[in-house]
Amino acid sequence: MAIISRRIDQPNPISDTTSPFPARPSQPHAPRTVIRWDRSRVGAQARVTVRVASAPVMGTGRLASVAWRWVRADDYAGATDFKWLESIRKRRRRTAGVMAGAYALATTYGASMIGGPGALAVAVSTVLGVGTAVEVRKRIKDRPAPMVGDTGRRAAPREQMVVQAAVAAKLGKEEGMRLAKPIVKDGLGWSTVLQLPPGDKARKCLGMEGNFASALGVGETQVVFDLVDGHAGQLVIFVAESDPFLQLYPSPLTRQRAPLDFWQGVPAGINGRGNEERLRLVEASLLVAGEPRAGKSAAVNGIIGAAALAVTPKIHLFDGKGAGDHRPWRKIAHTAVKRNAPALLAHLQEMQAQMERVFDLLDEHGGGTKLTPELCRRFGVDVELTVVDETRYYVTSPQGDEIVDAMVDIASRGPAAGILLVLASQRMTTDAIPGPLKGVCSLRWAMRCPDTTASNAVLGQGAAGAGYNASEIPRTHRGVGILDADGDDPVKLRSYFLDDPDLVAVAEVAYELRRAAGTLPVHGDAAEITDDLASVILAAIGERDRIHTEDLIASLGAGWDAARIATALRPYGVTPGPLKIGGINRQGYRRDALEAALLAA
Numbered sequence: 341m342a343i344i345s346r347r348i349d350q351p352n353p354i355s356d357t358t359s360p361f362p363a364r365p366s367q368p369h370a371p372r373t374v375i376r377w378d379r380s381r382v383g384a385q386a387r388v389t390v391r392v393a394s395a396p397v398m399g400t401g402r403l404a405s406v407a408w409r410w411v412r413a414d415d416y417a418g419a420t421d422f423k424w425l426e427s428i429r430k431r432r433r434r435t436a437g438v439m440a441g442a443y444a445l446a447t448t449y450g451a452s453m454i455g456g457p458g459a460l461a462v463a464v465s466t467v468l469g470v471g472t473a474v475e476v477r478k479r480i481k482d483r484p485a486p487m488v489g490d491t492g493r494r495a496a497p498r499e500q501m502v503v504q505a506a507v508a509a510k511l512g513k514e515e516g517m518r519l520a521k522p523i524v525k526d527g528l529g530w531s532t533v534l535q536l537p538p539g540d541k542a543r544k545c546l547g548m549e550g551n552f553a554s555a556l557g558v559g560e561t562q563v564v565f566d567l568v569d570g571h572a573g574q575l576v577i578f579v580a581e582s583d584p585f586l587q588l589y590p591s592p593l594t595r596q597r598a599p600l601d602f603w604q605g606v607p608a609g610i611n612g613r614g615n616e617e618r619l620r621l622v623e624a625s626l627l628v629a630g631e632p633r634a635g636k637s638a639a640v641n642g643i644i645g646a647a648a649l650a651v652t653p654k655i656h657l658f659d660g661k662g663a664g665d666h667r668p669w670r671k672i673a674h675t676a677v678k679r680n681a682p683a684l685l686a687h688l689q690e691m692q693a694q695m696e697r698v699f700d701l702l703d704e705h706g707g708g709t710k711l712t713p714e715l716c717r718r719f720g721v722d723v724e725l726t727v728v729d730e731t732r733y734y735v736t737s738p739q740g741d742e743i744v745d746a747m748v749d750i751a752s753r754g755p756a757a758g759i760l761l762v763l764a765s766q767r768m769t770t771d772a773i774p775g776p777l778k779g780v781c782s783l784r785w786a787m788r789c790p791d792t793t794a795s796n797a798v799l800g801q802g803a804a805g806a807g808y809n810a811s812e813i814p815r816t817h818r819g820v821g822i823l824d825a826d827g828d829d830p831v832k833l834r835s836y837f838l839d840d841p842d843l844v845a846v847a848e849v850a851y852e853l854r855r856a857a858g859t860l861p862v863h864g865d866a867a868e869i870t871d872d873l874a875s876v877i878l879a880a881i882g883e884r885d886r887i888h889t890e891d892l893i894a895s896l897g898a899g900w901d902a903a904r905i906a907t908a909l910r911p912y913g914v915t916p917g918p919l920k921i922g923g924i925n926r927q928g929y930r931r932d933a934l935e936a937a938l939l940a941a
């Protein structure tokens with residue numbers, strides 16, 4: 341069904357060469373007569389003639405029908421006081437009778453003045469003229485052409501067009517399809533609520549935005565469907581003026597000059613309706629997946645930036661790709677390790693130990709089952725954010741099984757203790773993101789995926805069928821993804837973007853804020869960041885062949901204790917042993933043992 345009728349200057353379908361008449365032999369020097377038999381034009385002319393001829397009759401009929409409904413007092417059809425209703429009808433019948441009498445009198449008078457047939461013709465044509473005007477006005481109103489707003493730009497379409505587009509897009513049956521709310525200007529577009537025919541479900545329409553956009557004649561990504569709370573048969577339709585996902589949204593973090601409240605959520609990006617989406621990381625672990633160059637690092641950088649500006653969260657970065665995507669954050673990160681699976685395992689085990697400590701604190705102090713900002717201050721603990729980029733590198737390493745077990749534990753129980761996990765992956769296969777791990781990440785962010793299977797692997801089985809398919813995101817829409825937070829319907833958004841200079845600037849502001857708050861990590865300076873904790877320990881041992889654990893702790897600085905050193909070195913098979921230094925026998929470490937283990941790793 342045509343929704344927006346457009347004038348198309350079609351070529352004459354039956355040209356000279358295809359004429360059904362045999363071509364005349366051309367006569368030299370005689371002007372050639374071309375016979376055009378334009379069937380479509382004849383049809384169009386016939387249609388126009390019928391439409392013009394029918395206008396007076398249809399308009400007069402319409403007038404008569406309105407008059408008749410008025411006399412019958414149909415506008416008071418719902419009234420229950422029949423006596424009162426009958427009095428209205430009586431009054432109207434009288435008025436109609438007076439008007440008909442006046443009309444007859446005027447015609448009779450006209451006939452006596454200008455002659456019978458002439459007066460009759462004037463009387464009839466007056467009525468038909470009014471009828472024609474009514475009909476023409478209605479046809480202009482109903483014409484299915486895009487409305488043009490005051491500014492000359494295309495404004496909201498008419499109700500009828502929206503309903504017709506909904507029918508053409510097969511959102512439901514024609515009968516009973518209507519708008520439940522008027523079309524209103526809504527931000528950078530318009531919106532309305534569609535009432536589906538009884539029995540048709542609005543949820544079924546999710547994912548059919550493309551069909552509707554095609555029927556309406558707008559871009560696929562301009563249309564957003566939303567469900568209406570409390571009504572399964574109504575659908576919110578939003579249509580943006582232009583493609584909201586082609587715009588670049590600079591991150592609001594670039595304007596942040598004061599510590600940010602991480603507990604209020606991380607600004608993630610802008611959805612199809614132009615509204616901001618936030619990620620509540622303190623409630624769940626996040627999985628970000630998508631094909632190469634889809635925008636995972638950009639999304640993750642926004643999260644790290646927010647945590648950095650929040651001043652207190654401790655940030656631990658594990659880069660399985662090794663491309664240095666996290667380089668700007670190293671100044672403020674408590675851990676920044678590249679391609680080192682044993683180091684990740686050690687860190688995860690440390691996070692598990694921290695998780696148990698927090699749960700014990702919560703239990704002992706009866707402070708509830710979840711960490712809150714207030715409890716953080718009371719217990720002197722901080723949120724710990726671990727970001728693992730290119731997870732596949734780690735889960736397929738020799739430590740893979742242990743890493744997956746630790747990740748599953750942290751992803752499922754950690755958020756309540758402020759131990760947060762963000763995993764990013766280019767691959768969605770089970771070797772990259774094992775099933776149990778996927779199951780416990782209740783925040784899932786699918787950037788463009790290569791196919792529906794991959795998209796479902798991130799968003800869950802059946803997500804594509806329910807209208808959420810990240811493989812349908814155009815390749816040009818980098819940074820656009822579908823965010824599925826348990827408990828809410830998934831939402832499409834474009835992440836905020838921090839270009840390289842912005843990243844450096846935000847990291848600089850975060851560094852200063854952390855310095856003022858006294859929350860910079862012990863190394864505190866980019867130059868001191870090494871690839872993993874074992875290297876940090878080796879650097880702290882320095883030129884000494886052997887060192888007692890307590891001297892090593894003093895050398896490493898704040899944030900270190902015997903347990904942390906032991907956890908960091910365990911994956912390398914390095915354990916403390918009794919060492920006699922300066923005549924004192926205590927537990928300590930040998931430099932050569934650690935060097936050998938690091939070389940072998």
Ligand SMILES: Nc1ncnc2c1ncn2[C@@H]1O[C@H](COP(=O)(O)OP(=O)(O)OP(=O)(O)O)[C@@H](O)[C@H]1O
Nearest residue numbers: 632633634635636637638766818819834835836837
């Ligand atoms: N939200 C965004 N807005 C605008 N452009 C973006 C956005 N996100 C990503 N891009 C563009 O896409 C490019 C690739 O993004 P990014 O490096 O984040 O992808 P990736 O998925 O991490 O890639 P890889 O898997 O190869 O590491 C960026 O350099 C940037 O130009």
